[in-house]
Amino acid sequence: MMTIKQDISQLFLRVGLGASYLCAGLDRLGAWGPPGASHVSWGDWQHFMQYAAQLMFFLPYSVAEIFAGIASGAEIIFAILLITGFRTRWAAIGSGVLLLGFALAMTIALGIAAPLNYSVLTASAGSFLLSTLPAYRWSIDGIRKSA
Numbered sequence: 520m521m522t523i524k525q526d527i528s529q530l531f532l533r534v535g536l537g538a539s540y541l542c543a544g545l546d547r548l549g550a551w552g553p554p555g556a557s558h559v560s561w562g563d564w565q566h567f568m569q570y571a572a573q574l575m576f577f578l579p580y581s582v583a584e585i586f587a588g589i590a591s592g593a594e595i596i597f598a599i600l601l602i603t604g605f606r607t608r609w610a611a612i613g614s615g616v617l618l619l620g621f622a623l624a625m626t627i628a629l630g631i632a633a634p635l636n637y638s639v640l641t642a643s644a645g646s647f648l649l650s651t652l653p654a655y656r657w658s659i660d661g662i663r664k665s666a
Contacts, residue, residue, distance in 0.1 A: 537601030604658020
């Protein structure tokens with residue numbers, strides 16, 4: 520049984536990670552505005568792919584685009600699962616693995632400062648930590664477990 524502080528902490532971690540993943544994933548699709556707009560990192564798929572191709576420099580562009588699409592789709596799905604608390608443990612493990620792979624690609628292509636500056640390793644570690652918790656109160660998993 521977790522304490523109320525632990526319940527609040529897991530909720531904050533779950534929603535914080537999920538919201539971050541969702542925000543980044545939707546930015547690649549232009550949800551927050553066009554490229555160059557305030558508070559927009561990419562603004563569309565083409566601008567995101569310039570960055571993704573840089574990280575996956577060892578792959579042909581067409582293959583890198585497939586991997587980027589799979590990763591972006593997974594990131595949005597993991598975000599929704601984490602925010603709603605559905606299949607939380609699996610979503611946390613999946614998002615942790617996804618971000619660890621992203622951190623490794625960033626390190627190889629750009630150096631160790633890049634994943635550290637953007638807290639990619641921290642978010643990955645947070646996802647893995649979330650996957651170890653015994654319960655997810657205020658979640659679909661919690662409701663299903665009590666039913």
